[in-house]
Each structure stands twice: as C-alpha cells, then as structure tokens.
Amino acid sequence: MSFKIRRILTAHDAQGRSILGSVSEIPSEPGKMQAAVGVANIWINETMPPVLNGPDPTAGDFPMLPQNGGAVFRVLELAPGAEPHMHETRTIDYIVVLAGELSIRLGDGSELVMRPHDVMIQRATVHGWANHGTVPARFATVVIDAAAARGA
Numbered sequence: 001m002s003f004k005i006r007r008i009l010t011a012h013d014a015q016g017r018s019i020l021g022s023v024s025e026i027p028s029e030p031g032k033m034q035a036a037v038g039v040a041n042i043w044i045n046e047t048m049p050p051v052l053n054g055p056d057p058t059a060g061d062f063p064m065l066p067q068n069g070g071a072v073f074r075v076l077e078l079a080p081g082a083e084p085h086m087h088e089t090r091t092i093d094y095i096v097v098l099a100g101e102l103s104i105r106l107g108d109g110s111e112l113v114m115r116p117h118d119v120m121i122q123r124a125t126v127h128g129w130a131n132h133g134t135v136p137a138r139f140a141t142v143v144i145d146a147a148a149a150r151g152a
Helices: none
Strands: 004-012 018-027 037-045 071-078 091-099 102-106 111-114 119-123 127-130 137-145
Touching: 004 037, 018 037, 071 127
Parallel strands: none
Antiparallel strands: 004 018, 037 071, 071 137, 091 119, 091 137, 102 111, 102 127
16 A cells, blocks of 8 residues: 655745746555555645745654644545544545545444545544445545634
C-alpha cells in the first residue's frame, strides 16, 4: 500500500511574479493511521487565514487533525477488505474519491458506496471508512478544524 503523490507548489519571485516554487513527490506512510491505510500528508495550514509565503509547513511533525481553525490536506488509500473504524472529529471534511470504491458507514448504521469523482462533505458526524472492493480505494481529503462551530 505504498504510493507517491506529485505535489506542485506555486510561489512568487522577488518581483511578485508567479513561479513554480517546487515540484516534489510525497511518499505515503503505510500503516501510519491503521494497518490497512496508507496516508500521504500533502499540506497543512495551522491557522486561518493561511500563510501564503514562507517555508514548507509539512517539513515538521504532521498532526492527525488540524487545530485553531487550520486545515490538513492528505491523500489516503484503503486496502481491499479494510473495515470501518468508527470515529467522530470536530472538523468539516471535503472528500473526493480518486480510485476504487470507498464506503462510508455512519452512526445510524447506514452505509454508502462512493466511486471515483464522487464528492462528500462530512460535517463532524460519527463515521468510518471501509473498502469492500477488490482494489485499493484512494481518496483525497481536506480536513478543516471546526471545533469552535460545534453545535452551530
């Protein structure tokens, strides 16, 4: 369950013109979250509004969840047969399925299969991700801290 994501960063030169800041490959970390899950941490904004210039914020430790209104962008891959780990986060998550079939189970026991190009907005609900298919399920997610919005 090892994969790489090509990450392209834009930047500004001394004259304020748009330039390519860097092009790199971000390797996944199989088993970092769960045994059947690989994760590639792409970017983090530690606060909102985000800092647009400066060093790469992913060079240090990467938190599981953002704090202080920040956001985390990552790509995950679930192995075939991965069962849901039910959890709840105080975040709003934007999920896009890239490959395979990804199932979400919700707190009421309902389950929905998502396919490539399906998009979900997950709003601080009890949920778990599963892969009932025969190929890895890869999805991109932006996780935004919403702890201050709880109950709103």
